[in-house]
Amino acid sequence: MAGAPRRSAGRRLQLPLLCLFLQGATALLFAVFVRYNHETDASLWHWGNHSNADNEFYFRYPSFQDVHAMVFVGFGFLMAFLQRYGFSSVGFTFLLAACALQWSTLAQGFLHSFHGGHIHVGIESMINADFCAGAVLISFGAVLGKTGPAQLLLLALLEVVLFGLNEFVLLSLLRVRDAGGSMTIHTFGAYFGLVLSRVLYRPGLEKSRHRQGSVYHSDLFAMIGTIFLWIFWPSFNSAPTALGDGQHRTALNTYYSLTASTLSTFALSALVGGDGRLDMVHIQNAALAGGVVVGTASEMMLTPFGALAAGFLAGTVSTLGYKYFTPLLESKFKVQDTCGVHNLHGMPGVLGALLGVLVAGLATHDAYGDGLESVFPLVAEGQRSATSQALHQLFGLFVTLTFASVGGGLGGLLLKLPFLDSPPDSQCYEDQVYWEVPGEHEDEAQGPLRTEEPDTRA
Amino acid sequence: MAGAPRRSAGRRLQLPLLCLFLQGATALLFAVFVRYNHETDASLWHWGNHSNADNEFYFRYPSFQDVHAMVFVGFGFLMAFLQRYGFSSVGFTFLLAACALQWSTLAQGFLHSFHGGHIHVGIESMINADFCAGAVLISFGAVLGKTGPAQLLLLALLEVVLFGLNEFVLLSLLRVRDAGGSMTIHTFGAYFGLVLSRVLYRPGLEKSRHRQGSVYHSDLFAMIGTIFLWIFWPSFNSAPTALGDGQHRTALNTYYSLTASTLSTFALSALVGGDGRLDMVHIQNAALAGGVVVGTASEMMLTPFGALAAGFLAGTVSTLGYKYFTPLLESKFKVQDTCGVHNLHGMPGVLGALLGVLVAGLATHDAYGDGLESVFPLVAEGQRSATSQALHQLFGLFVTLTFASVGGGLGGLLLKLPFLDSPPDSQCYEDQVYWEVPGEHEDEAQGPLRTEEPDTRA
């Protein structure tokens, strides 16, 4: 434990008191505002004349479970690549996401499904809350290892609200299509986190540089995250789309796009690697860019070829970003992006938004038939031309970048409040600041630490 | 391998002979009694006038798969926190659960679905068998590291039968509601294991205390178990409920409850931790208590606020239990509870049963509408008042505690049979007693052990 400075009582109490306050506040708001919707309320459901098979649960719950696994297993373990930050990566992901699920149920509820003085909840609010948690975790990735858990909870509080607002502007006001969230989730989360990281720039981070890499086993733990994100991404993009061909096509496009980003990532990683060697950082991250880049367009008639091309491009851009742009980002722009979210979520997210502009602009009645109604309702109803829809999509990207940048800036100012508990420069990327940490090996575990504080499990 | 004492041939043969005998016996009983039900039998299904979409498979199989993952991945890895007992934790979970699935198909079949001389099987028997395996694994958690695999198989044999009997009394005789098993699974499994551990009390366990903690990587393996249990718990509680709003509401309530137990666990862990540090034991376990506590009530009209409040309470009680009660349990009550099942399954299970009493007692026709029939059929049909249902629920808790205590006691006597192979006090929590164990690092792995016994894979 040597080296981890003691914290004052005031700082030590920040996390527990904030957790308790947040839980109390959300519970109160739940009591007043949150109600079962007509598919989860016993009385309302049985009042209608439905077959049980019609319940939305059966159409969306399997996808929800996959999304849920991505948020908690995928993000959590993907960030566990750091040699001494596995507890924090998995644990703070757990805490942040659990908090964001509650909070975004409220924020999204007030904005999207507030009727008769109540927020009505069911499988769709569960999926949407997980999506919002995903955006928060993306931002977390940019500041991983450099922020304390109380700071992160405050961040989540702010980001969830801004996420909801941005989503409201895009989906409800601009009527932009963005099922898998290239804009609302990936672009928003990434640039929010990058601006945040810029504001929190630490010139003295060099003191923790030796802890910033991985060790052999931590890279394998990170691959658990990568692979679960990869396999379930088709469910992520398709979870909120129109039923029937919509979900089916979205999953299929995402599946193809991911295979292509995997191939281009391996190709580029070997090409730019020393002596042709592959880099785990690229494989763990850039191979996933194919899921991000079709977040907007995968519900559209992208065509299987279009999905492959998009995925290929995203994997390429992302790998090159890790190799050449991340170092510049720190040295030139003073953005210390721990997980490289700019490469995995930022650039592929923007590309995905632009791909959405393109594919929306090409939409025709011929290509979509009567299905146009469920993908581009305003175009189907003649209220917008395809070109107009495309321009709205493009405007949605700018709105997102604005919300994300302003939000990240505000978040940075908030987290810089001097009384907030934050690890010193020499203790970044280090679990011991916030966790009881056992030794690395058996013999260490038998040392004084364990004897003095016997495992409370027995 | 030094230190692991050689076992006599008689003891070494116990595991293989018991496995072979059990498999032979269950196979024989399957041949005589077990038949496909009308949804898995080709002839019976096609004789009826169904659409294939009506097959129960499509309503319950995704939930089953999540439950299956919880039993084998969740429980297995959660118990892998011990530094030298990962093979046994994951491996014995695998063995015990596989055995319990077969055996409980028979035990539950004879008690619940024995018609015309046959047990009829399908997706519901698959889910129920997994539930029973879950209870066995909870009891396993209490004696983890202190029992041999042959002992554990005998234990499973006994516990599966008593689980089936208790379940029969509660669900079929008392007509108690307990979809997610706060009583039948968690309370039963926990107190069965605790009484068992009391009977098997080892005064000399101090000799293995140095092996009782975790190491850094073993805590990360355990988090795999935690997170998979956490994300899939909504499926666990909803897997056997009424279709439609029932499954939907149950999943939603469980989801909220778990977010709250996560927040309260982080709060309390930091509050009671040395220097405000979080304890992995709490995060790995107590954060899950929100799933246990709504096992009975989540199918009822608990309200989203009720789910949050219940989860918050469960996480709090569970964390405090790990910190303050588990040491007392050993020192005062001579119960050595390796995984702290009293904190994760025992107290939250009892709280869950009481919550069920409360929510059942508050049930009204107004709140449930025509849905009352599918949650409280006897109340809907006027055969019971809500208060009477509540009292039956309460009586169910006492029955469960009785079955569990008697069962655990019998189990302890059975496992104390002197000829059974059990690890000596100095070899508890040690894989080498039952497994060929490679070195911890490369260089060790190159030592004589590997040279003398080349890996049989090649």
Added chain:
Amino acid sequence: MAGAPRRSAGRRLQLPLLCLFLQGATALLFAVFVRYNHETDASLWHWGNHSNADNEFYFRYPSFQDVHAMVFVGFGFLMAFLQRYGFSSVGFTFLLAACALQWSTLAQGFLHSFHGGHIHVGIESMINADFCAGAVLISFGAVLGKTGPAQLLLLALLEVVLFGLNEFVLLSLLRVRDAGGSMTIHTFGAYFGLVLSRVLYRPGLEKSRHRQGSVYHSDLFAMIGTIFLWIFWPSFNSAPTALGDGQHRTALNTYYSLTASTLSTFALSALVGGDGRLDMVHIQNAALAGGVVVGTASEMMLTPFGALAAGFLAGTVSTLGYKYFTPLLESKFKVQDTCGVHNLHGMPGVLGALLGVLVAGLATHDAYGDGLESVFPLVAEGQRSATSQALHQLFGLFVTLTFASVGGGLGGLLLKLPFLDSPPDSQCYEDQVYWEVPGEHEDEAQGPLRTEEPDTRA
């Protein structure tokens, strides 16, 4: 990095150029030939008069996701048992499977669903492509650690085509039933890999023998693979069967078979182990043989008892194979089978094919009723007797063995092309040949390697 020889530029470029070429070629073929089918195309789906609930997506997507997890998580981590080959096991599985998914969409598409000049894709082509990837990964297991990634991509290219041809002969010409692929996937993949390994026999492999075993943590990573394969195998076998009772019965049979192979594996492993100890190699692999052995018969009226008996036999044969046959395979037949695919996929696959012969030969109208049409359509329509179907099944096994052997031989010749980048005998089972590898521990990670090449994530 000492010890890993530098490779020439020509060799270093093989992987990236091959990836880029393959991706370019498949993208081109996709552009020309691949189209959405009537369930993924917006226009076609809405032109028909369907309910969205009828979309095949809702019947097969949950199973697909489980299969997808098996291919990428299951196979990847199962092969990560080697102490210094975890990056390659998980990473090359990722690359090979992603490539195989694209390529087999084309190969299977041309052979099975080429209509009007186009391949039509949807959930069934996604499942079938994953199945083909599974076969490629089985073959990979036989040569794990002894082949470079460029060699493996070429191998996938060849094997995917031969897999498609063999499948076409069996399913379309011979009208053999093989839903879970005892023949088409397991037997084919295993014998393809074994013949391949024979052709690539390395007399000097002794030089890398010290790297061929596991270490403690690598065995736990491998158990992640095992358990995910085990829990999801019911979905694997049932993913492509007839809807309704077909999928339901297949999942049920597979579930029982796996429990039995687990029990027999534990029994046999302890029986043949030194001092009665269990061997992780057996538990990780042979316990899965129950899934392989019912690959053909699980959709048939195998009976629950039949499933248990088959699983028991498979686990027994597989465990004994690891113990006694694998060493002979190397010493007598010069087949170096790294993962023991002969024991997990070869013998159980052949047994599964023979079980299919038996159960098909016993099929009667009495046992299947009107369901005979969906399992054995030719028998139901009177075009074949059950005995004739059985003989066709048997012939299918011989065809498969022939395709696999010829394919493996061709593959071996292809991979022996002298200019292909292959690890030297002294560098087998070693990640450093193809990957940037961090140290094993913190202190190493702080060494010159990390300082010279700072982690590009930040």
